[in-house]
Amino acid sequence: MIDTNDKVQLIVGLEIHVELATKTKMFCRCRNNFGDPPNTNVCAVCTSMPGTLPVMNALAVDYSMKVGLALDCNVPDYTKWDRKNYYYPDLPKGYQLSQYDLPLCEHGCLEIPLADGTQKKIRVLRAHLEEDAGKNNHEIPGATGVDLNRAGVPLLEIVSEPDMNSVEEVAGYARSMQRLVRWLDVSKANMQMGHMRFEPNINLHITRDGTTYKTPIVEVKNLNSFRSLEGAVAYEFKRQYEEWQKDPEGFSLKKLGKQNRGFDDAKGVTVFQRDKEDAHDYRYLPDPDLPAVIIDDAWRERLRDEIGELPLARRARYIEEYGLSFKDADALTQDAATGDILDSAVKAGADSKRCVNLLLGRGAAIANERECSIADIGITTEQLTELAKMLADGDVNATAANKVFDKMIETSGAPREIAEADGLLAVKDTGQIQQWVDDAIAKNPQAVDIIKEGGKKKEKSFGFLMGQVMQASRGAAPPAEVQKLLREKLS
Amino acid sequence: MSGLIELSATQLAADIRSGETTSVQATQEYLNAITKLDGKLGAYNEIYTDAALDRAKQIDAKIAAGENPGPLAGVPIAIKDNLCTTYGHTTCASRYLENFQAPYTATAVKKLHDAGAVILGKCNMDEFAMGSSTENSGFAPTRNPWDIGRVPGGSSGGSAAAVASRMCAAALGSDTGGSIRQPASFCGCVGFKPTYGRVSRYGLVAFGSSLDQIGPLGRTVTDAALLTGVISGYDPHDATSLPNDVPDYLADIETPIKGLRIGLPKEFFLENEGAIAPDTRAAITAAIETYKSLGAEIVDVSLPHSRIDIDADGKMSSFAVSCYYIVCTAECSSNLARFDGVHYGHRTGENVDGILELYSKSRKESLGEEVKRRIMLGTYALSSGYYDAYYNKALKVRRLIADDFVEAFKSCDILLAPTTPTTAFKLGEKTDNPLEMYLSDIYTISANLAGLPGITLPAGLSSDNLPIGLQLIGPVLSESTLLRAARMFEKTAPPIIPPMVKNSDT
Numbered sequence: 001m002i003d004t005n006d007k008v009q010l011i012v013g014l015e016i017h018v019e020l021a022t023k024t025k026m027f028c029r030c031r032n033n034f035g036d037p038p039n040t041n042v043c044a045v046c047t048s049m050p051g052t053l054p055v056m057n058a059l060a061v062d063y064s065m066k067v068g069l070a071l072d073c074n075v076p077d078y079t080k081w082d083r084k085n086y087y088y089p090d091l092p093k094g095y096q097l098s099q100y101d102l103p104l105c106e107h108g109c110l111e112i113p114l115a116d117g118t119q120k121k122i123r124v125l126r127a128h129l130e131e132d133a134g135k136n137n138h139e140i141p142g143a144t145g146v147d148l149n150r151a152g153v154p155l156l157e158i159v160s161e162p163d164m165n166s167v168e169e170v171a172g173y174a175r176s177m178q179r180l181v182r183w184l185d186v187s188k189a190n191m192q193m194g195h196m197r198f199e200p201n202i203n204l205h206i207t208r209d210g211t212t213y214k215t216p217i218v219e220v221k222n223l224n225s226f227r228s229l230e231g232a233v234a235y236e237f238k239r240q241y242e243e244w245q246k247d248p249e250g251f252s253l254k255k256l257g258k259q260n261r262g263f264d265d266a267k268g269v270t271v272f273q274r275d276k277e278d279a280h281d282y283r284y285l286p287d288p289d290l291p292a293v294i295i296d297d298a299w300r301e302r303l304r305d306e307i308g309e310l311p312l313a314r315r316a317r318y319i320e321e322y323g324l325s326f327k328d329a330d331a332l333t334q335d336a337a338t339g340d341i342l343d344s345a346v347k348a349g350a351d352s353k354r355c356v357n358l359l360l361g362r363g364a365a366i367a368n369e370r371e372c373s374i375a376d377i378g379i380t381t382e383q384l385t386e387l388a389k390m391l392a393d394g395d396v397n398a399t400a401a402n403k404v405f406d407k408m409i410e411t412s413g414a415p416r417e418i419a420e421a422d423g424l425l426a427v428k429d430t431g432q433i434q435q436w437v438d439d440a441i442a443k444n445p446q447a448v449d450i451i452k453e454g455g456k457k458k459e460k461s462f463g464f465l466m467g468q469v470m471q472a473s474r475g476a477a478p479p480a481e482v483q484k485l486l487r488e489k490l491s
Numbered sequence: 492m493s494g495l496i497e498l499s500a501t502q503l504a505a506d507i508r509s510g511e512t513t514s515v516q517a518t519q520e521y522l523n524a525i526t527k528l529d530g531k532l533g534a535y536n537e538i539y540t541d542a543a544l545d546r547a548k549q550i551d552a553k554i555a556a557g558e559n560p561g562p563l564a565g566v567p568i569a570i571k572d573n574l575c576t577t578y579g580h581t582t583c584a585s586r587y588l589e590n591f592q593a594p595y596t597a598t599a600v601k602k603l604h605d606a607g608a609v610i611l612g613k614c615n616m617d618e619f620a621m622g623s624s625t626e627n628s629g630f631a632p633t634r635n636p637w638d639i640g641r642v643p644g645g646s647s648g649g650s651a652a653a654v655a656s657r658m659c660a661a662a663l664g665s666d667t668g669g670s671i672r673q674p675a676s677f678c679g680c681v682g683f684k685p686t687y688g689r690v691s692r693y694g695l696v697a698f699g700s701s702l703d704q705i706g707p708l709g710r711t712v713t714d715a716a717l718l719t720g721v722i723s724g725y726d727p728h729d730a731t732s733l734p735n736d737v738p739d740y741l742a743d744i745e746t747p748i749k750g751l752r753i754g755l756p757k758e759f760f761l762e763n764e765g766a767i768a769p770d771t772r773a774a775i776t777a778a779i780e781t782y783k784s785l786g787a788e789i790v791d792v793s794l795p796h797s798r799i800d801i802d803a804d805g806k807m808s809s810f811a812v813s814c815y816y817i818v819c820t821a822e823c824s825s826n827l828a829r830f831d832g833v834h835y836g837h838r839t840g841e842n843v844d845g846i847l848e849l850y851s852k853s854r855k856e857s858l859g860e861e862v863k864r865r866i867m868l869g870t871y872a873l874s875s876g877y878y879d880a881y882y883n884k885a886l887k888v889r890r891l892i893a894d895d896f897v898e899a900f901k902s903c904d905i906l907l908a909p910t911t912p913t914t915a916f917k918l919g920e921k922t923d924n925p926l927e928m929y930l931s932d933i934y935t936i937s938a939n940l941a942g943l944p945g946i947t948l949p950a951g952l953s954s955d956n957l958p959i960g961l962q963l964i965g966p967v968l969s970e971s972t973l974l975r976a977a978r979m980f981e982k983t984a985p986p987i988i989p990p991m992v993k994n995s996d997t
Contacts, residue, residue, distance in 0.1 A: 044594050044595045048829045049593060049594060049595070050575065050583070050591070050593070050696040050697075050829070050830075051574075051575045051581075051692075051695050051696045052595075052694075053692060053728060053729050053730065053731075054730070055729075056730065083825050085825050085828060085873070087831060087846075087847075087850055089831075089833045089846065092829060093828065093829050094829045095825050095828055146834075281874055281875045283825070283870065283873035283875070283878075284878075285822070285825060285882065288700035288731075289697075289700050289731060290730055290731075291730055291731065
């Protein structure tokens, strides 16, 4: 519990490591693929055999620049590679190729949604490209195995400013970043596969009796789920406040500096790893094996063109242009492909409202069942356009359209063919509809009486008669037409 | 003896191609020479007797079948033991890699194979190319064929000794601060360090990555040109290799150099009498006269940041040497970090308490004194708080040294200098004084710092019958000019042969 005399502000900056989804590794042409048997995606270069040299994967630079440009970062003309020297068995060169003082992207920001519906800008200090390390495997009895499949996989490290002040903001930022890299199609950002890893830097600014105290900064290393990220930040908030309460003068940033802690998922607590006295001296030096990367306007422009519209811009456009609610617009901009389908269908002449209803109706339902995005259920622009047009033209009613939707996802068929084959096309023959209406009236004198009496039950009985007609037509009668004819007959 | 080993590599290739002789015959003769001499010299770490003869047979068969065997048709060549090959071992003369077998072949060696060369074996060197005498080999020192009490120079001392003693037709070495040119000079052969990036470094075990360059050692300038042409070129495996087309270095090698402007850096000549041994100075002065007689124009130039200072006690120092030993040690401290006892190479047999002890024991047991010294120096130079004072400052000095050359080449085409301050020194003479050892590269280091091509060729013998080297340095990618200028001098000078080779012939 926070003492009523204290004003406690949580300060969090977040480092996010994003593994880029290039086909090959950063500095050799080995496959970049998660889950293959140990040491199968390795070569002389990524096992650091003597005499081997790195050769840059330009696509990884493209991907990183896309993220940087999408974050409104400055992507400078000149960037270079540096060696970060340290010893660890999963780092066979004894140094990691990274970027030290001249990162590929710097000074951007990411807007994140807050619970109250407003947005907050989180500043991004820098994003630099580096190579991932391998993995130590401690599951072998009496030995440690080293798997170098991951060694040399391109890794983008995105470092925020300490702009987050709540667990919710940290989670919101992390999720927005996940959405962005997926949107840009530069990473699968699959947490289970370690595509995204978090390292929050956390401390508290506590004001008591007009004095502000800063607690030591804790960097929690290597968190690989949103849950542990949130858990670690929440735990540190509590722990640091409690530590500070015990010794407000001693437990300070000035005296203790920074320390690294790990997070115990099972217990939900952070665990001390090392403090500043043990901090590595990485002895950075410019890598003499890789030429500097020179970036010109043409390169940046090409990538800006490839990026296209960003999620927040698209969401705003949907609210403005298609008149959608924030919620609907947000649901349609979780990935780029869903909105792309929507936009192409509208461009092809389909009514936006009808397209949106189809996508967020059966589309979202199927996506939810399959745990994928709406686009990933396999709907095509052509299918959506045709079905929306059929609805607009009264060729199918809403119920039939849902049936057609499910079938066209299942079979990849064309909506009109499905509707024809399954007898779901609306009956446009007024004589036939008239017949069904007359039959319904004839067979249900009680309902007709109630309607004619004009009492409270009138609407219910009208609905009953509507249902009878629809049933007789097996759903193929256009409801508007049925309603019109019924009203005429019964007025 | 039929004397095949006396032929130049160029002549031997021509004779094998024409059927005058065979590769098997030449290879056998070289193997015989190795059997006879290498016990005394210790130039080779490993000899591929069977593989070399098999390879020679293949080349002969190709020729018999009318196929083009390549420009090095069947010529027996030795390579420095820091060039990776899928056959044999690649040890860098280090106990750490004593049993190491590389999973791939260096691009330069692959190019030799493709050109039809027969690889005789791997030559001794200073461990990881760190040294100027080959006394830092983790196995045994190599001796100079002119006087086995003296060092062959280094670090490509094995390659130089093998070439000079006719235990191979030519060899590859590597040059980080003079490691081709200095031993070639000490052993009386031609040594050529091409422009940085001209030859791919892929498969050359790195020492100072921004300085390392593979190059040939041969008995003639033409042989050096032939090998350089074979091993040069862009390599997609080396991002620092140059994309420029490789010219035919033999095309105008016989063209006279009348009108060529040769610059004499005053810092290497006019100042500091004591920086050059008298015999060496005399030989270089004579070489300048020879060039005048060939029609060259001699101009005075200045390389202020490569100057050599001598204090009251006669101790030499130079910006270039200081700068070099910060850059190369910093790079080597990082390059050699991979030799950690975990993935390959030597791992301590002792019980260890944790990974740190595994690293330190494995390295301590297997790396030599000089290698450890340089790793420590480099680690220090890169340490937090010292980076700006050392490494960053060295990079600035390096730029100034390079800029001096650009300025100098505005008034001349190539530079002329001694290769080394003295002729070959005695074994053990400098092993206790690393700084003095470092100064034997005082004239060669600047070219590495500036990334320039440099060639050394014999310029006569000293009064105690030791070879003296003449060095020519040119601008980036001036290989053709350098080779031609060297060739024109070579034509005027009588060939030199070590007495032990002469005597073994009789």
